[in-house]
Amino acid sequence: MGMPLELNTMIVTKGREKRVEENLFLLEKDGYRLYPIEIPIEVRKTMDSDANGIALIKKVEWQNSRTTLTYQLISLNSTN
Amino acid sequence: MGMPLELNTMIVTKGREKRVEENLFLLEKDGYRLYPIEIPIEVRKTMDSDANGIALIKKVEWQNSRTTLTYQLISLNSTN
Amino acid sequence: MGMPLELNTMIVTKGREKRVEENLFLLEKDGYRLYPIEIPIEVRKTMDSDANGIALIKKVEWQNSRTTLTYQLISLNSTN
Amino acid sequence: MGMPLELNTMIVTKGREKRVEENLFLLEKDGYRLYPIEIPIEVRKTMDSDANGIALIKKVEWQNSRTTLTYQLISLNSTN
Numbered sequence: 001m002g003m004p005l006e007l008n009t010m011i012v013t014k015g016r017e018k019r020v021e022e023n024l025f026l027l028e029k030d031g032y033r034l035y036p037i038e039i040p041i042e043v044r045k046t047m048d049s050d051a052n053g054i055a056l057i058k059k060v061e062w063q064n065s066r067t068t069l070t071y072q073l074i075s076l077n078s079t080n
Numbered sequence: 081m082g083m084p085l086e087l088n089t090m091i092v093t094k095g096r097e098k099r100v101e102e103n104l105f106l107l108e109k110d111g112y113r114l115y116p117i118e119i120p121i122e123v124r125k126t127m128d129s130d131a132n133g134i135a136l137i138k139k140v141e142w143q144n145s146r147t148t149l150t151y152q153l154i155s156l157n158s159t160n
Numbered sequence: 161m162g163m164p165l166e167l168n169t170m171i172v173t174k175g176r177e178k179r180v181e182e183n184l185f186l187l188e189k190d191g192y193r194l195y196p197i198e199i200p201i202e203v204r205k206t207m208d209s210d211a212n213g214i215a216l217i218k219k220v221e222w223q224n225s226r227t228t229l230t231y232q233l234i235s236l237n238s239t240n
Numbered sequence: 241m242g243m244p245l246e247l248n249t250m251i252v253t254k255g256r257e258k259r260v261e262e263n264l265f266l267l268e269k270d271g272y273r274l275y276p277i278e279i280p281i282e283v284r285k286t287m288d289s290d291a292n293g294i295a296l297i298k299k300v301e302w303q304n305s306r307t308t309l310t311y312q313l314i315s316l317n318s319t320n
Contacts, residue, residue: 009281
């Protein structure tokens with residue numbers, strides 16, 4: 001038994017984020033994942049790419065073996 | 081920094097649960113709390129009371145320093 | 161990436177615990193596992209067996225993809 | 241009840257780390273803290289300082305309301 005979860009320290013979008021409004025995005029990931037909420041973390045397109053920017057996660061939802069994040073982009077890497 | 085959270089191994093309702101439908105309940109708690117999801121856990125009215133029953137948490141939501149649980153009661157203690 | 165971990169709400173020994181002294185035991189489990197520490201939790205031999213007793217976890221160690229628990233048995237089920 | 245813990249995404253040493261050998265360090269922190277293990281994370285002297293380098297946490301120990309980390313510095317910021 002036990003509940004499998006994954007501790008994450010950055011947001012990897014794989015280009016699947018959906019813009020909700022201006023700088024607010026929604027991202028759905030497989031499995032139950034633990035992210036720091038309201039703490040600045042990197043947003044990357046892939047695990048090995050450079051950071052696109054920095055975001056604050058505003059909401060985390062766990063349901064049906066999926067994690068849904070709502071995050072606010074607070075800074076963008078100008079080189080991207 | 082760091083994100084404070086609390087690991088919980090049972091649901092303590094303090095009588096604040098709201099019935100959504102038949103045996104499905106909604107409960108809001110202060111702070112960010114980590115609960116096992118889809119795993120049978122005890123439901124109690126207070127920390128020191130006997131178990132009211134056993135539930136499966138179906139959904140966990142973290143937002144604005146609050147945790148919202150949706151849980152399904154799967155068995156009831158007949159003595160309560 | 162991300163770090164896989166497993167949230168556990170009871171101790172399942174599979175008979176592999178080692179007695180350190182009187183009522184203090186050591187148990188090694190695969191993977192990184194999150195257990196509540198200093199909070200009474202059930203000890204079972206297998207996931208489906210009845211509880212052997214209640215324990216307090218005194219120490220958790222994560223290293224080399226293994227979790228080592230030190231727990232103190234605080235009550236025993238007389239029927240076992 | 242519940243077990244308070246803190247999710248951490250970087251190592252903040254406050255200059256209290258102890259060198260065990262070459263690039264291996266020991267750091268003791270108050271409270272129970274959850275860190276990603278075997279995943280590159282930043283090491284900083286204070287929360288607001290620049291990163292000193294990047295480390296892999298090799299061991300996490302929880303006991304007596306303290307967290308002891310063993311980490312290996314894998315890269316150093318040359319400007320520090």
